[in-house]
Amino acid sequence: MKNELIKTKIEDHIAVVTLDAPPVNAQSKEFMEELIAVFDELNHKKGVRCVVLTGNGKCFSAGADIKGRAKQSEWEPGDINRHLRRAREVGFVIMEMNIPVIAAVNGPALGAGMGLAICSDIIVASTRAVFGLPEIDIGLMGGVRHTMRVFPVGLTRRMVLTGYRVPAEELYRRGLIEACVEPEELMDTAMEMARNMASKSPTAIKLAKRALNTVETMGLKDGYRFEQNLTVEMTGHADSKEAMAAFLEKRPAVFSDEV
Numbered sequence: 001m002k003n004e005l006i007k008t009k010i011e012d013h014i015a016v017v018t019l020d021a022p023p024v025n026a027q028s029k030e031f032m033e034e035l036i037a038v039f040d041e042l043n044h045k046k047g048v049r050c051v052v053l054t055g056n057g058k059c060f061s062a063g064a065d066i067k068g069r070a071k072q073s074e075w076e077p078g079d080i081n082r083h084l085r086r087a088r089e090v091g092f093v094i095m096e097m098n099i100p101v102i103a104a105v106n107g108p109a110l111g112a113g114m115g116l117a118i119c120s121d122i123i124v125a126s127t128r129a130v131f132g133l134p135e136i137d138i139g140l141m142g143g144v145r146h147t148m149r150v151f152p153v154g155l156t157r158r159m160v161l162t163g164y165r166v167p168a169e170e171l172y173r174r175g176l177i178e179a180c181v182e183p184e185e186l187m188d189t190a191m192e193m194a195r196n197m198a199s200k201s202p203t204a205i206k207l208a209k210r211a212l213n214t215v216e217t218m219g220l221k222d223g224y225r226f227e228q229n230l231t232v233e234m235t236g237h238a239d240s241k242e243a244m245a246a247f248l249e250k251r252p253a254v255f256s257d258e259v
Helices: 029-043 079-095 112-118 144-150 153-162 168-173 183-198 202-215 220-235 238-249
Strands: 006-011 014-019 050-055 101-105 122-126 130-132 165-167 179-181
Touching: 006 029, 014 029, 014 183, 029 079, 050 183, 079 112, 101 112, 101 183, 112 130, 112 144, 122 168, 122 183, 130 168, 144 153, 153 165, 165 168, 168 179, 179 183, 202 220, 202 238, 220 238
Parallel strands: 014 050, 050 101, 101 122, 122 179
Antiparallel strands: 006 014, 130 165
């Protein structure tokens, strides 16, 4: 696993992934390719039960590498399609993880940087964080569909059409993120959530993620049926029997990483 622009540390079943491309963690070609590779590997790494994604420095991620985009006239045929594919996958590789991803947003999350956060399962943020789609001001487009999946229509339109940067406090007040804390409390808050998730059955977590990722675009009856089928699948696993036994015996459950 590379540890150049994306730093990774694994301890106690939790992978802390840190965006580390000074000064603002802009998403260059190399940045996106390394991030995709890191998440692909973590998705299948035995013993990793949760990921915490954060940024190094004062910024979570300022989004697209504008200096690189400014050289677009120098791109070879096919480069634009390859770039667009990378830009799509950098979000979907997070969304499609088998394990939970908590975004610990330490500072501004703009454009594609905000995309990384809203593609995560849970967002916690520092009081220094703001969320924005500045594309309207820099000759680009993007972020609309992902944002509309999470944010209300009116707020999304305001962000897209004006470049409005939403303070983390406002998103917390609206119930759109799970916590807004002082900077020094951010990682403790994220890690507390991560430890809770890491204590669960890895099999149950993976099935829960499959349900969350699938039923969002399904109708009510089909979605409920899909969840019921996952329940049947879960009850046949040893972790289900262990969880029930631990509950009845009033003791902590002990789960295996074998799924």
